Amino acid sequence: MARSYIADIAGGTATQTIQIQGSQTLKNATFSWVNAAAGKIELSLSGTSQIGTAQPDNNVIARVSASAGANTAAVNIPINVPVKAFQSVYVHCTGAGNLGTCTLY
Numbered sequence: 001m002a003r004s005y006i007a008d009i010a011g012g013t014a015t016q017t018i019q020i021q022g023s024q025t026l027k028n029a030t031f032s033w034v035n036a037a038a039g040k041i042e043l044s045l046s047g048t049s050q051i052g053t054a055q056p057d058n059n060v061i062a063r064v065s066a067s068a069g070a071n072t073a074a075v076n077i078p079i080n081v082p083v084k085a086f087q088s089v090y091v092h093c094t095g096a097g098n099l100g101t102c103t104l105y
Helices: none
Strands: 005-009 014-019 024-034 039-044 060-066 072-083 088-093 100-104
Touching: 005 014, 005 024, 005 088, 024 039, 024 060, 039 100, 060 072
Parallel strands: none
Antiparallel strands: 005 100, 014 088, 024 072, 024 100, 039 060, 039 088
């Protein structure tokens, strides 16, 4: 049975690692965050952030931008990414105070 994964977005320059528990296809990524500073949130199969890369490689699954608006934002992105047990998926972020949540399901 497919399961969901939830990771906190820490704000600032940080990476959160999600370890997949069983083989499945992740169909969607939902991001919600507080816009506190200009920055980005990136979902990737690579442990190395490519946020500063204009043309990232195919390990980057999704990327959203945060602004300095002091409001909240949310988006759901269809991803359809097959993953295997014990594989790691990474949520990279930049921008001080851009706290939030990433849900994969």
